[in-house]
Amino acid sequence: MESILEQQRKAHEEIERLEQAIVDQFMNDPKSHKERLAREHRVSDFLDRISSRSKFLYELYLDSDGARKTEIDALSGTSEFSEFYGRLKAIKDYHRRYPNETVEPLELEFINQTKSNGEEDELDKLFSGEEGSGRFLDLHALHEQYVNLKNVKKLDYLTYLSEFDNFAEYPKENKHGEYIKYLEDLRSYLESFFGRVKPLSNLEDIKETTRKSFLQQWESGNFPGWEKQIGSDEDNNLFCAACRKGYKKQTVFDAHLTSKKHIKAANAMVKRGITSIDRETQEKLLEEAEKERNSREREIAFIEALIRKYAEILGSQREDTKANVERKRALTDRERRMELEAEEVDDIESESEDEDKIYNPLKLPLGWDGKPIPYWLYKLHGLGVEYPCEICGNYVYMGRKAFDRHFQEWRHAHGMRCLGIPNTRHFHEITLIEDAYALWEKLKSSGKTDEFKPDTMEEFEDQDGNVFNKKTYDDLKRQGLL
Structure with a gap:
């Protein structure tokens, strides 16, 4: 087993090599969207490894069990030479027992990081075909989920791409049940897409910034779609103590009293021995119900705020998606098939170009065969x-x-x-x-x-083939001799 000091040394070395690998990645400018995305995912993996090794180092430096201090005391005490030779003997014994064990130095790992095998295949697996390697959004399933909600405008997919973050148009009374599930699915997809397209961005910082801005709007009552939500508009006489729910209209309250849900809740109150509620208790229950509803609706509004923020950050992908949908609508089935075939051919050609890259460190001119001259x-x-x-x-x-x-x-x-x-x-x-x-x-x-002097150098020829300069030709012509 390696000593604690050796483990710390290796962790420090790995962190330094990871930092240098990140610098090397940013020294090369990517030529395409896919190369840029692959570089960012590679750097994100490096940062995760740095975080992991730093946490490991922190725990070693804490030395909660005192093993590190004991090892340092042994190496710096009176028996330091015997400790050194004892460790040297252990190392020699290990290599004597395992003479053919292969060791790959860290520098070899990071030299080969730029061309890791199967990296492009892994990158393609992150995105669906509709997402185009992270260039477009794929909201078809969410659009279908949206149009099946109650009391919503039936939008086509292109219009939905422009208005999916416009929640103020949806009635507040219907923001429950399936609507909440739709919001959660939409937020989950946008967070997933954001993490795949922008792996170096900090999603938690964006959430925290959005939460602060949202709470300010919510407390002031200016959040879009929830402007009248602050406070309670229900009358105490229209509050159902059994269901702990208030109503704004007498007709709605009367209809609620005959519903199965209310009858079941009222019977449960009777079984608990509660037959009547005084006005003070009713006001207390009304206040508790109002707080509970306000907390629930604030969470719904916060999800809407997050979706708006994600849509703002992914604005370029959103516009590209709309342009792509409009373009595809104008294509026939045959043209779409040809486009797919062309994309496959481009992928094959790009792979062959990567394989045929020529090593030319001296920047020599290229010959007729496309290779550097000797x-x-x-x-x-x-x-x-x-x-x-x-x-x-x-x-x-x-x-x-x-x-x-x-x-x-x-x-x-x-x-x-x-x-x-x-x-x-x-x-x-x-x-x-x-x-x-x-x-x-x-x-x-x-x-x-x-x-050049045109009078003497410019030549003219007559019908008989005689050649004159410009001056002589003009004189003869004026005299009528030609």
């Missing part, structure tokens, strides 16, 4: 030598061949045009703006500018 060829052509050109906006060309070719390309020609200098053969090898201006002035002074 390093000796890279050095032979001087592709590591930089050639900057100020006329091209300080653009850097790698290698002599690319540098020579660029003088006749668009970037250099555009730079010369901006300077007002013709891009002729005289300016080959000129890369500095100051040198280009100096050479241009020298060429103009010597008459070797090669500037």
Whole structure:
């Protein structure tokens, strides 16, 4: 068995390696939604392991049984050498008994964390096909549950996606029974989806913040859908002591007195020896019933507040879901099947691309086969030598061949045009703006500018095939000799 100090050392090492692994994960930018989601789940697992090991370390440092102190005293006491050699002997005996036992160092575990086998399959299992790897909500079952509630507007699925958190429209009198079950199911799904899509977010902090905001609105009576709930509107004369329930209307109260539920509750009171209730007792029961009802309805309203908050946080997924539903409605069955097949092909291609990633740490240029060229060829052509050109906006060309070719390309020609200098053969090898201006002035002074002069350089041909410059051609034409 390992000593307590060795257990602490290993726990500290594991925590440090986990922290470094988290840093390594965030050093790489994910290229797709699935890669980002996989990275966040991986980091979430690392954080859970750090929390677990930290708790283990805390318990060891508490040293409730005194074993750690005893071990330290043994190592630092008068018999420290005998203790050291005794432990060394125990280690040698262990390895002598188990000579071929394999040990995998911690660093190997975290080196292979970036490409854990089956990680993408596990990620796909977290979401249904309708959820699209966490991009969309899947509220079909909850929509069906909603439309089967009493006294609700029968909404189609697209409208339901826009209004599922609008609880103020639902009558307060009907917020019980199946409605409470529907709220619990909706909250459970949104919490589950939130945990799968945003594994690094703290759900408990969100709940606590929502609870504080909700209690302020509830106490002030401003919570949407429950504005008139604070206080009691029932008359003492319309309070049923047997059922401990108050009513607002006389007709409803009279109908309640003939119901089976009331008769059963009244018979139970008679069996307990209670035949009449004075006004003071009735007021006390009314107050207790009011507190009980207020507490029950406050819990229902808090669930509604949580659902509103989750819907706000998942706003982007909600909008994407509505857009996806609208898009799918416009597709035919054949187009939907083709879309599914295309998604499967994309998944296969993405997997093959991941497998075919090329290791190219030196950033060598790619050859005709899509693979990096040999390093000796890279050095032979001087592709590591930089050639900057100020006329091209300080653009850097790698290698002599690319540098020579660029003088006749668009970037250099555009730079010369901006300077007002013709891009002729005289300016080959000129890369500095100051040198280009100096050479241009020298060429103009010597008459070797090669500037285009249409009167003498532009050629025209008559009907007989005779060739003239522009000036001669215009003169002959004006005289009518052509």
